[in-house]
Amino acid sequence: MxxxxxxxxxxxxxxxxxxxxxxxxxxxxxxxxxxxxxxxxxxxxxxxxxxxxxxxxGKAGLYRACAECLADNTWQKLNSDARHLDDLPPGTDPDVMIDALADFFLAQEKTLHDDRDMAQRALFLAREQMSSSGPVFDIIFERLNQRVLMKFAPVVGAVIGKASDDPETRLRTAMIIAHMVGMRSHGQITLRFLGWSNFDDNLLLWGAVMRTHLRAMLSAELAI
The missing domain is CATH 1.10.10.60 (Homeodomain-like)
Structure with missing residues (x-):
């Protein structure tokens, strides 16, 4: 170019x-x-x-434009990668739905660690999501975060037998997303802790642990 x-x-x-x-x-x-x-x-x-x-x-306008572009592009990719969740028919076995969620998150983690550009984009998003206020935070929330949460809430609700807008469903959905995002931000820490050079050679174990965690998060009864 x-x-x-x-x-x-x-x-x-x-x-x-x-x-x-x-x-x-x-x-x-x-x-x-x-x-x-x-x-x-x-x-x-x-x-x-x-x-x-x-x-x-000016520079502030460029920063906002970057946030808009990044949020929109990230949402388009995530929405495309998660289309298989839309195809789950009513009454699908909860274990099947959990496996579908795990497959999506595993694919996203692999892509992140394989793609340096995506890692840098994730840093941009992480910085603003930690700020909790301001116009750029609002842009990323409305164009990306809220859409992602609304995408997964119906699946989580179906697994636990509650409506997608039930407070428990939304809280569990937010915790699952936070758990996966946390794995992204601690990717290099995890690799060093395990003594691994990359995740590609250990995807079977990684996927198994992820599925176990998702099942535990979605099957536990509330103690209140």
């Missing part, structure tokens, strides 16, 4: 805007908003500070 036209200057339009976003996401992911300088961001895209002002109104 050409970053500049042959006659000089910058290509106007969606292509250049998207290029700046694509180059900025991993930088924001590694360094955060404050740690990513404008000079660093424009150098990665082969642009100038004026380009960020032109397309985004």
């Amino acid at each position: 050409k970053y500049r036209p042959a006659e000089g200057g910058y290509v106007r339009g969606d292509e250049t805007r998207q290029l700046i976003i694509d180059m900025a996401i991993p930088i924001f992911g590694d360094r955060g908003f404050e740690g990513a300088s404008t000079r660093m961001l424009v150098a990665a895209a082969g642009a100038s500070p004026a380009a960020i002002q032109y397309y985004f109104g």
